[in-house]
Amino acid sequence: MRWPDEIRDPAAVDPPHEKVSEEEIKGALALMESMARDDLDGPEFEDAYTDALAKIIESKREDKPLPEAPEPEQPGKVLDLMAALTESVQQAKASRGEDADVHEMPKKTAKKQPARKTAAKKTTKKTPARRSRSA
Numbered sequence: 613m614r615w616p617d618e619i620r621d622p623a624a625v626d627p628p629h630e631k632v633s634e635e636e637i638k639g640a641l642a643l644m645e646s647m648a649r650d651d652l653d654g655p656e657f658e659d660a661y662t663d664a665l666a667k668i669i670e671s672k673r674e675d676k677p678l679p680e681a682p683e684p685e686q687p688g689k690v691l692d693l694m695a696a697l698t699e700s701v702q703q704a705k706a707s708r709g710e711d712a713d714v715h716e717m718p719k720k721t722a723k724k725q726p727a728r729k730t731a732a733k734k735t736t737k738k739t740p741a742r743r744s745r746s747a
Contacts, residue, residue: 667679 664679664681671678
């Protein structure tokens, strides 16, 4: 919902009407045709999501049970990032001819320093505010 002052006249947002000649239309169609590709066929270019959604819509329209979802062919692979990083470091060192042993980094334990005492700040004594004479 909008306030009356927020509503704009549709003519204000309508783009200006341009006249397009037949040659321009033919040129645009020729450009689109030259950029179109017909070699994008095959299973790698199929839209599985749209096909599955169309099957679901059709089954709901005809009051049929929903189609079964296919199981993924391979379960997702869990990757140990630390192991992959260690292996990558070993390969890089081996390719440079360095010693390829990777050692565990020692864990540093930081000792807490005792807190320093700070000097007390000197404060100036404030004088009380004057009272007005009208009282």
